[in-house]
Amino acid sequence: MSVSKIPKMIYTAMTDTIGGRESGVARSSDGVLDIRFCTPGSTGIGTNPEQLLAAAWSASFASAIARAAFERKIAFAGQVRVRGEVEIDVEPDGYDLSVRLRVCLPGIEGSLAQLLIDEAHQLCPFSKSIGRGLAVSVELN
Numbered sequence: 001m002s003v004s005k006i007p008k009m010i011y012t013a014m015t016d017t018i019g020g021r022e023s024g025v026a027r028s029s030d031g032v033l034d035i036r037f038c039t040p041g042s043t044g045i046g047t048n049p050e051q052l053l054a055a056a057w058s059a060s061f062a063s064a065i066a067r068a069a070f071e072r073k074i075a076f077a078g079q080v081r082v083r084g085e086v087e088i089d090v091e092p093d094g095y096d097l098s099v100r101l102r103v104c105l106p107g108i109e110g111s112l113a114q115l116l117i118d119e120a121h122q123l124c125p126f127s128k129s130i131g132r133g134l135a136v137s138v139e140l141n
Contacts, residue, residue: 019037025037064120068116074108081103
């Protein structure tokens with residue numbers, strides 16, 4: 001008999017966004033996040049969704065690497081650095097995104113660094129969810 005794990009929700013991030021990427025604003029329900037949007041490459045004041053995804057994914061991935069290292073009792077000579085790069089791609093059916101994570105693990109040699117990266121990819125919720133096709137629900141209020 002197979003026993004399925006029922007996911008346990010531990011946190012819900014909520015934001016309200018008015019407008020879009022050209023001149024919208026977004027605020028989190030707790031008031032900590034309060035940002036303006038502008039189009040990528042424009043001179044407008046604000047960020048864009050791709051920058052937010054790059055920051056969020058790289059932060060989550062860095063934490064996953066730290067967790068993998070902790071479980072293996074590996075210490076770093078400095079802090080883990082992850083550069084998130086999110087690109088907008090033009091496809092025949094519209095726009096798409098591609099993501100690249102560039103990882104720097106101070107004092108860790110190549111094969112061990114790659115092992116930690118591989119393990120982090122399995123631990124990181126962004127890598128797991130988006131990599132396998134994030135479950136999305138859109139509801140009309």
